[in-house]
Amino acid sequence: MPGRLALPDEGTALQLQPARLRARHVLPAVAFLLVAATASLVTGPAGLSPFGVVEEVVSKLPLLHVHSPLGPTGSVVVWQLRMPEMVLGLLVGAVLAVSGASYQGVFLNPLADPYLLGVASGAGLGATLAIVSGGGTGSATSAVPAAAFGGAVVAVAATFALSRSRHGRSTASLILAGVAVAAFFTAVQTFLMQEHSSIELQAIYTWLLGGLSTAGWSQVLLVLPYIAASSAVLVCSRRLLDTMSVGDEEAMALGLSVRHARLVVIGAATLGTAAAVSVSGLIGFVGIIVPHAIRLLAGPSYRRLVPLSLLYGGGFLVLADVVARTALSPQEVPLGVVTAFLGAPFFLVVLRQSRKLT
Amino acid sequence: MLTVSRLCVDLGGRTVLHGVSAAVPTGGWLAVVGPNGAGKSTLLRAVAGLVEHRGSVEVGGLALAPGTDRRRRARAVAYVPQRSVLPPTMTVTDYVLLGRFAHHSYLGAETSRDRRVTAAVVERLGLAALAGRPLGQLSGGEGQRAVLARALAQEAPVLVMDEPTTSLDMGHSQLVMELTDELRRETGLTVLWTVHDLNLAAQYADAVLLLHDGRVATYGPAEQVLHPATVSRYFGATVEIVAGSHGPVVVPVRPLPRAAAYAGAGAAGPGPAERPQPNETRSSK
Ligand SMILES: Nc1ncnc2c1ncn2[C@@H]1O[C@H](COP(=O)(O)OP(=O)(O)OP(=O)(O)O)[C@@H](O)[C@H]1O
Ligand SMILES: [Mg+2]
Numbered sequence: 001m002p003g004r005l006a007l008p009d010e011g012t013a014l015q016l017q018p019a020r021l022r023a024r025h026v027l028p029a030v031a032f033l034l035v036a037a038t039a040s041l042v043t044g045p046a047g048l049s050p051f052g053v054v055e056e057v058v059s060k061l062p063l064l065h066v067h068s069p070l071g072p073t074g075s076v077v078v079w080q081l082r083m084p085e086m087v088l089g090l091l092v093g094a095v096l097a098v099s100g101a102s103y104q105g106v107f108l109n110p111l112a113d114p115y116l117l118g119v120a121s122g123a124g125l126g127a128t129l130a131i132v133s134g135g136g137t138g139s140a141t142s143a144v145p146a147a148a149f150g151g152a153v154v155a156v157a158a159t160f161a162l163s164r165s166r167h168g169r170s171t172a173s174l175i176l177a178g179v180a181v182a183a184f185f186t187a188v189q190t191f192l193m194q195e196h197s198s199i200e201l202q203a204i205y206t207w208l209l210g211g212l213s214t215a216g217w218s219q220v221l222l223v224l225p226y227i228a229a230s231s232a233v234l235v236c237s238r239r240l241l242d243t244m245s246v247g248d249e250e251a252m253a254l255g256l257s258v259r260h261a262r263l264v265v266i267g268a269a270t271l272g273t274a275a276a277v278s279v280s281g282l283i284g285f286v287g288i289i290v291p292h293a294i295r296l297l298a299g300p301s302y303r304r305l306v307p308l309s310l311l312y313g314g315g316f317l318v319l320a321d322v323v324a325r326t327a328l329s330p331q332e333v334p335l336g337v338v339t340a341f342l343g344a345p346f347f348l349v350v351l352r353q354s355r356k357l358t
Numbered sequence: 359m360l361t362v363s364r365l366c367v368d369l370g371g372r373t374v375l376h377g378v379s380a381a382v383p384t385g386g387w388l389a390v391v392g393p394n395g396a397g398k399s400t401l402l403r404a405v406a407g408l409v410e411h412r413g414s415v416e417v418g419g420l421a422l423a424p425g426t427d428r429r430r431r432a433r434a435v436a437y438v439p440q441r442s443v444l445p446p447t448m449t450v451t452d453y454v455l456l457g458r459f460a461h462h463s464y465l466g467a468e469t470s471r472d473r474r475v476t477a478a479v480v481e482r483l484g485l486a487a488l489a490g491r492p493l494g495q496l497s498g499g500e501g502q503r504a505v506l507a508r509a510l511a512q513e514a515p516v517l518v519m520d521e522p523t524t525s526l527d528m529g530h531s532q533l534v535m536e537l538t539d540e541l542r543r544e545t546g547l548t549v550l551w552t553v554h555d556l557n558l559a560a561q562y563a564d565a566v567l568l569l570h571d572g573r574v575a576t577y578g579p580a581e582q583v584l585h586p587a588t589v590s591r592y593f594g595a596t597v598e599i600v601a602g603s604h605g606p607v608v609v610p611v612r613p614l615p616r617a618a619a620y621a622g623a624g625a626a627g628p629g630p631a632e633r634p635q636p637n638e639t640r641s642s643k
Contacts, residue, residue, distance in 0.1 A: 014477040014486050016451045018468065236465045242452070243459050247443035253406050254512070255432030255460030300447040 019301035021308070029311035033090070036315035039322050040086040045330060046077045053078055084217045089321045090314035091220065092212070092276040093286055095227045097313020099269035100287020101294075101305050102234050105241035106265050107171050114273040114287040117178040117266070118155035121185035123277045124208060126151020128189045131203045132196050144207060145222060145278040152274035155181050156266075171262075209334030210281035212321050223275040230272025234306055237265050241302035283317070283336045285343030290316055293346070359384045360405070360516050360548050365413035367400050367572075374400045375572045377413065382565075384418070384515070385542050387549040389563035389580075391556060393593055397572040398552040399440050402518050405550060406437035417516050432460035436512035440520040440552075442505045446494025450504050453493055454480055457511030479507045482537060484530075498525040506534060510541070516548045517541075523558065535562050556597075556608040560584055568592060580605050 041057065042050035052069045056078050059068040070078065099114035107116070115121075130147035163169050163177035193204060240261045243251050248258045277283075290313045291305060298304045317339070324338045360382040367375040375397050382388045390398045404411040407422055415422045417434045436457070444453070457479075458472040468476075480489055483503045493501060502525050509517060517538070523531040539562060541547045553559050559566050560580040568575040568583055570592050576583045584606050589597045596613040599606050 014481050014489070016455075016473055016477050016480065016489055018455050018473065019449070019452050020467075239459075239465065239467070242448075243456055245445040245448065246453075246456065249403075249408050250437075250439060250443060252408060252428055253432065253435075253437040253439075254456055254508075255429040257428045295447075300445070301452060 019299060019303055021304050025298050025304055025308060026311070029308050029315070033311050033315040033318075036318040036322075037086055037090070040089065040318045041078065041082050043322050043326055044077070044082055046074070048074050048077060053082075080216070084220050085212050085321070086318055088212050088220050088223075088279065089318040091223060091227045092280045092283065093290075093317025093320075094310040094314035095231055095272040095276045096283065096286040097290035097309040097316070098231055098234050098306060099273045101291035101302070101309045102237070102241065102265050102269045103287070104291060105244060105302055106262050106269075107175065108245065108247070109171075109175075110292070111288070112175075113284075114269060115182075115282075115284075116175060117159045117270065118181040118185065119152040119270060119273045119277060120282050121182040121189070122155025122158075123148040123152040123274060124282065125155075125185045125189045125192075127207050127278075127281075128192050128204050131207070132192055132200050145219070148207075149274050149278035151185070152277060153270070155185055156270045156274075169259075206334075207281045208336075210283040210336030210339075211324070211332070211334055212280055219279045223279050226275035227272050230268045230275070231310055233264065233268035234272075235310070237261065237268075238302045238306040241265070241306070245302075281336065283339055285339045285347070286313060286317055289343045289347050359416075359418050360550060361414075361416040362401075362405060363414050363416075365401065365404055365411055365415070367397075367404050367409055367411045369400065369409070373572065375404065375411070378569070378572070378574055379413075380567055380574070380577065382548050382550060384548055385546040386565070387539075387542060387551065387563045389559035389566045390550065390552045390569055391554070391559050391566055392569035392575070396569040398569055399520050400572075401569065402437070402520050402550065402552060403439075405516075405518050406435050407431050408437070429460040429464070432512060432514065434514055435516045435518055436509040436514040438505050438509045438517075438519040438522050442501070444493040444496075444501050444504070447492050449490055449492055450480070450485055450496070450507075451476070451489045453504055454485075454507045454511050457508040460512065475513065476511050479510045483507045483510075484533065499527060499530055502526060503530065503534065515546065516550065518550045520552050521554065522551070523553065523555070531558070538562075556584060556589070560605040560608060561602070562604075584608055 038054065042048075042053045048070065052074065055066055056068040056070045056075060058064055059066045068075065096114055100112070103112040103114055103116055104110055106112075126147040126149070127144045129151070130143040134143065159174065159177045159181045160169075162181065163174040165173055193201060240256060243254055243256045244258060244261065246254070251258050273287075291309050294305055294308045294312055298308060317335075320338045320342060321335055323342070324333045324335045327333050327338070362381070363379045364377045365375055365379070366373060366377055378397075378401055380388060390401060392398055400409060403409045405415050405422075407415075407424065407426065407428075410424060420434060422431055422434065454476050455468055455472065458468050458476065462468050462472055480486055483506060485500070485503055485507060488496065488500060488504075493504060496504065502522060506519070506522055509519070519538075523534060526534060535558060538547070538549055542549055549563075551559075551563065563580065565578060566580045566583040567577045568588065575592055576588060584599055586597055586599055589595055589608065596611055598609045598611050600609060601607070
C-alpha cells in the first residue's frame with residue numbers, strides 16, 4: 001500500500017453542513033403518509049362511519065384497550081378490503097417513486113422514469129398475452145401478475161443485451177435500446193389486441209390503466225418481498241447515486257466502480273417496478289413528479305431524496321387512489337388517469353419552479 | 359513515488375501515447391507540457407486508471423494495473439480532470455465531501471474525520487464563505503477550486519491535475535500553486551501536472567516533460583528543457599528565456615521578420631501575411 005497523505009485536519013473552526021436526512025425532513029413525510037392512509041381507510045362505499053373505522057384500527061393496537069364500534073361485517077370491510085388496498089397503494093407508490101429517483105440518478109437525466117428501459121411495455125405485453133390466451137376468463141386474470149412481471153423482466157433484459165456495442169455500454173445507448181424495445185413490445189401488444197374480442201380488450205384496458213381495486217392480501221404478499229428488497233437496496237445505494245452525479249469518469253476517479261453500481265441500482269429498481277406494475281397495472285407519473293417535488297422541498301441530495309421518495313411516493317399514490325374512488329363515485333376513475341391528471345399540471349409547476357432555482 | 363513506464367494508449371483506433379516513461383520521486387513535482395493534442399490529458403487519465411493502457415503505473419511500489427480496485431486506486435491517486443462536471447444544485451460542501459468516498463465504508467456515511475479533512479481543505483482553498491453555495495452559482499475559477507478541494511480531500515499521495523489553473527486569475531493561480539507546493543513539502547505529496555503556461559511549469563515543477571505526438575520529446579529540469587529553440591520547434595512560438603529567481607522565465611516575443619522578406623519587398627511594408635508562420639519557423643530550425 002502506498003503511503004498515505006495525511007492532511008492536517010486540526011485547527012479549523014469551520015463547521016460544514018453536509019446534506020443529511022433530518023427529523024425536519026422525515027416528520028412531515030410521515031405525517032403526510034398517515035393522513036393519506038387514514039383518508040384511504042375511512043372512504044368507501046360500505047357506509048362505515050369514519051370514526052368507527054379509526055377506532056376499529058386503533059382497537060387492534062396492543063395496550064390501548066379501545067373498543068371497536070363496528071360489527072363483524074364492518075371489521076371485514078376494514079381489514080380485508082380497505083386495508084390491503086391501502087397497503088398495496090403504499091408499496092406500489094413507494095417503489096415507483098424510489099425507482100424513478102434512482103433512475104434519474106443513474107442516467108443523470110431528470111426526465112428518466114421507472115419505465116425508461118421497457119418495464120411498462122414488457123409488462124403490458126405479458127399481461128395481454130395472459131388475458132388473450134385465457135379468453136378473458138377468471139383463470140387468465142389470475143395469471144396476469146406473473147405474466148406481467150415476466151414480460152417486464154424480459155423487456156429490460158433485452159434492453160441490456162441490445163445496448164451493448166463495440167465500445168461497451170453507455171447510458172445513452174441504454175436509453176435508446178429501451179426506446180426500441182418498448183416500441184417493439186408495444187407493437188406486438190397492439191397487434192394482439194386488434195386480433196381479439198371486446199371482452200378481452202376491456203380486460204386489457206382495465207389492466208393498462210392501472211388500479212388497486214382488485215387488491216387483497218394475497219397480492220400484497222405476492223409483491224412485498226420484491227418491493228421490500230428493491231427498496232432496501234436503493235436506500236442503501238443513495239450515497240452512490242450522489243457520487244455518480246459527477247459523471248462516470250470522475251466517479252471512477254473518486255473510487256466508485258460505476259458500471260457495477262449502475263447495474264445493481266438498475267436491477268433493483270427494475271425488479272421493484274416490475275413487481276409493482278404486475279399487480280397495479282401501468283400507473284404513470286409517480287416516478288417523476290414525486291422525486292421532483294421532493295427536490296424542491298429538500299434539495300437534490302440522494303441521501304434525502306431516496307428515503308423521502310419512499311414515504312411521499314406511498315402517500316401520494318394512496319391519496320390518488322382515494323380520488324380515483326370518490327371523484328365520480330360510484331363510478332371509479334382509473335388510477336393511472338388520476339395520477340396523470342394530477343401529475344401533468346403539477347409537473348409544469350415544478351418545471352417553472354426549478355427554472356427559477358437554477 | 360510515481361513511476362510510469364512504457365505507457366501506450368490507443369484511442370479511436372489510433373495510438374495516442376507511444377511508450378511514455380517518467381518517474382516522480384515522493385514529494386516531487388513533474389510538469390507535463392506540450393502542444394494541443396500531444397497526449398498530456400491521455401497520459402494523466404492513464405495514470406488515474408481511466409483509459410485502457412499498456413505499460414505500467416506504480417505508486418509507492420504498488421502496481422496500479424487496469425483491474426485494480428477503484429477505491430484502492432482512489433486512495434493512491436487523486437485526479438483533477440481538464441473539464442469537470444459540476445452538478446449545478448449540489449453544494450460545495452457535499453461536492454468536496456465526495457473526495458472522501460474511498461475512505462468511508464462503501465455504503466456508509468462519512469465519519470467526523472472525513473468532515474474535518476473536508477473543512478480543512480475548504481478553508482485552505484478559500485472556499486469557506488462558499489461552502490453552502492450550489493456549484494451552479496460559482497464562477498469558473500471558484501468551481502475549479504472546488505474541484506481541486508475535492509481532489510485534495512482524497513488524501514492520496516499522488517495528485518494528478520490536468521490544467522488546474524486555466525480559469526484562475528493570477529492571484530488564485532498562485533494561491534493554488536503555493537498550496538500544492540506547501541502540501542508537497544509538508545506531507546510528501548507527489549504531483550503530476552499539465553499546464554500550458556510554461557512559466558508556471560518552470561517556477562514550480564522540479565522537472566518538465568515535453569510531450570509531442572504521444573512521445574517524450576525532452577524531459578529534465580526546466581532549465582534544460584526550456585530553450586527558445588525547443589519552444590519554437592514544438593510550440594511554433596518565439597520566446598526569450600530570462601533567468602528568474604525561481605527558475606527560467608519564458609517571455610513570448612514577437613517573431614523577428616525574416617530578412618529575406620524585406621529584401622525584395624520594395625515600397626510595400628511587411629504585411630501580416632508575410633510574418634513567419636509557426637510552421638515556417640519550425641521548418642527553418
Ligand atoms: N476518446 C478519444 N478517441 C479518439 N481520439 C482521442 C480521444 N481522446 C483524445 N483523442 C486524441 O488523442 C490525442 C491526445 O489527446 P489529449 O487530450 O491527451 O491531448 P492534450 O495534450 O491533453 O491536448 P490539450 O492541450 O488540447 O488538452 C488528440 O489527438 C486527441 O484528438
Ligand atoms: Mg488536455
